[in-house]
Amino acid sequence: MAPRDSPAAKMPRPGSRAGRRAPPIEYWTLALRCPVCHAELNAEVPDSGPPHARETDLRPLFASLDPLPWFIHACPSCRYTAYREGYEGRRMDWDEVESQVPLKVGDRPPPGRFLPDELELDDLRRWLRRGDLVRGVTEGREPFGAERYVLGGRCYEFLRDSDGLGIADYYLRASWCARAGGDPELERACQREAVNRLQGPQDAGRVPESEKVRVLYLIAELSRRSGAFGQAVNAFSQLESMVDVDDAEGALFAHLAKRQLSLAVVKSDINAVIAEDEIGLEREDE
Numbered sequence: 001m002a003p004r005d006s007p008a009a010k011m012p013r014p015g016s017r018a019g020r021r022a023p024p025i026e027y028w029t030l031a032l033r034c035p036v037c038h039a040e041l042n043a044e045v046p047d048s049g050p051p052h053a054r055e056t057d058l059r060p061l062f063a064s065l066d067p068l069p070w071f072i073h074a075c076p077s078c079r080y081t082a083y084r085e086g087y088e089g090r091r092m093d094w095d096e097v098e099s100q101v102p103l104k105v106g107d108r109p110p111p112g113r114f115l116p117d118e119l120e121l122d123d124l125r126r127w128l129r130r131g132d133l134v135r136g137v138t139e140g141r142e143p144f145g146a147e148r149y150v151l152g153g154r155c156y157e158f159l160r161d162s163d164g165l166g167i168a169d170y171y172l173r174a175s176w177c178a179r180a181g182g183d184p185e186l187e188r189a190c191q192r193e194a195v196n197r198l199q200g201p202q203d204a205g206r207v208p209e210s211e212k213v214r215v216l217y218l219i220a221e222l223s224r225r226s227g228a229f230g231q232a233v234n235a236f237s238q239l240e241s242m243v244d245v246d247d248a249e250g251a252l253f254a255h256l257a258k259r260q261l262s263l264a265v266v267k268s269d270i271n272a273v274i275a276e277d278e279i280g281l282e283r284e285d286e
């Protein structure tokens with residue numbers, strides 16, 4: 001599991017690529033107030049610069065410290081967990097923090113970035129008092145990394161239970177953080193959870209047109225990564241027949257689907273990096 005939010009945990013780590021020198025890392029400080037219990041928290045977000053590549057489940061890779069665990073905040077008192085927009089407080093420098101992870105082809109901004117209204121907050125307070133939020137995840141201790149995204153997903157699901165695609169996004173990010181933290185069991189559990197949340201809208205035909213290819217790709221790739229190879233082969237095959245290769249995103253996912261299908265056929269759950277030029281070439285087509 002990744003280190004906790006201690007000063008020592010914030011020391012720069014070696015670069016993720018051999019021979020690449022880690023740049024010094026600066027932190028943006030956010031002064032936040034929990035809208036549920038009014039506890040104050042200071043959160044620090046590392047400025048790791050833009051990602052240099054991504055993995056086949058769309059996880060961004062950074063040359064230095066992976067900032068994803070710091071993008072979501074858990075209240076130290078009531079454990080309400082949300083992106084910074086879900087908290088009250090000083091908004092200083094937020095635009096600069098926001099711009100550190102530019103979206104590339106295939107990326108989506110994280111969902112659930114809103115402050116709950118008073119009625120929702122009343123409901124949240126009652127729900128949090130029951131202890132359902134942290135059950136089986138981080139009872140009695142500070143959550144970090146994947147655990148924060150799981151708690152964030154549960155909070156978001158409580159507030160927006162009809163948004164399966166949005167809920168899936170939290171579990172996708174949780175699986176990225178679990179991988180970064182060296183917890184393959186949690187990674188797979190989060191991948192399966194994400195597939196389940198994507199599958200509902202997919203089966204019901206409720207995926208918006210603009211999301212169809214990406215959702216099917218994620219179902220396929222997360223199924224492959226979590227060992228559901230038959231489901232992966234079906235979804236990759238289906239995807240190949242529906243993409244518009246004249247569209248930059250369609251071309252990227254068609255290219256990836258072809259490669260990942262051959263891995264799913266031989267029952268390989270290997271992770272791989274998508275080279276920067278594979279993404280870069282597609283972006284020029286936009």
Ligand SMILES: [Zn+2]
Nearest residue numbers: 034037075078
């Ligand atoms: Zn709180």
